[in-house]
Amino acid sequence: MITLHHLNSSRSQRIIWLLEELGTPYEIKKYERTSEQLAPPELLKVFPLGKAPIITDTGADAKGNIVLAESGAIVEYLIRANGNVRFVPPSSGQGYIDNLYFTHYAEGSIMPTMVQKAVFTMTVPQRSPWLLRGLLSGVLGKISEKIVTPELKKHSDLVEAHLLNKQWFAGGDEPTSADFLMIFPVELLEYFNVAGPKTKEYVKRIHERLSRKAESSNTSNEWTTNPHVKRAVFLDGWEDGKD
Numbered sequence: 237m238i239t240l241h242h243l244n245s246s247r248s249q250r251i252i253w254l255l256e257e258l259g260t261p262y263e264i265k266k267y268e269r270t271s272e273q274l275a276p277p278e279l280l281k282v283f284p285l286g287k288a289p290i291i292t293d294t295g296a297d298a299k300g301n302i303v304l305a306e307s308g309a310i311v312e313y314l315i316r317a318n319g320n321v322r323f324v325p326p327s328s329g330q331g332y333i334d335n336l337y338f339t340h341y342a343e344g345s346i347m348p349t350m351v352q353k354a355v356f357t358m359t360v361p362q363r364s365p366w367l368l369r370g371l372l373s374g375v376l377g378k379i380s381e382k383i384v385t386p387e388l389k390k391h392s393d394l395v396e397a398h399l400l401n402k403q404w405f406a407g408g409d410e411p412t413s414a415d416f417l418m419i420f421p422v423e424l425l426e427y428f429n430v431a432g433p434k435t436k437e438y439v440k441r442i443h444e445r446l447s448r449k450a451e452s453s454n455t456s457n458e459w460t461t462n463p464h465v466k467r468a469v470f471l472d473g474w475e476d477g478k479d
């Protein structure tokens with residue numbers, strides 16, 4: 237059995253989307269961010285970095301003890317564990333290159349810029365003494381505009397140009413690892429008001445796909461019964477950690 241260790245408003249939303257698409261049976265263990273937006277210490281007991289997502293897999297015989305962190309690794313693992321029958325990118329050509337690039341770009345390039353934006357505009361002001369909060373918010377907001385916003389714009393333009401004539405990042409009829417990784421930063425582009433029209437359509441398409449899946453599913457799984465999971469790919473609560 238696979239257990240997803242899920243932190244609210246986090247990259248583990250990617251894994252819920254993939255698990256639901258694969259139809260893989262899984263359990264979800266939910267962790268709540270602290271008032272400082274950090275993962276709670278219990279997650280440290282699962283893996284030394286204590287960050288989400290993490291999966292544990294006991295295997296079909298319930299005797300295994302795989303513990304895997306890092307969303308890109310988890311996406312690859314789950315697609316392979318499902319027999320590499322769905323969400324597999326083309327093995328050559330531009331689709332192969334695009335999938336390779338965006339699968340790695342998601343955590344390697346765009347997410348670090350998103351984290352910078354969040355640190356300047358949310359994390360540092362939220363964690364400073366309240367007397368300084370207003371002042372710091374103003375100063376850091378201005379610095380962020382100068383340093384981070386131009387970088388975010390470059391990412392937004394790259395994603396928008398790529399999605400101009402494509403439904404999915406690798407260009408095929410189904411999502412691939414690139415999409416499962418890119419959904420989170422692409423939702424953040426929207427959240428930070430820098431997403432272009434094609435990018436917004438992409439997010440909408442995925443949300444509608446998930447809603448249809450939830451409506452048509454007659455199995456009693458996390459997706460249909462747990463309102464938290466149903467809304468998992470939406471970014472409500474990013475600012476205040478509520479979900």
Ligand SMILES: N[C@@H](CCC(=O)N[C@@H](CS)C(=O)NCC(=O)O)C(=O)O
Pocket residue numbers: 243245246247248273274275276286287288289305306307308343
């Ligand atoms: N590169 C890692 C990043 C993991 C990560 O930073 N997760 C965040 C959630 S989006 C987290 O657990 N933050 C809470 C904390 O740092 O305490 C991945 O893709 O899994």
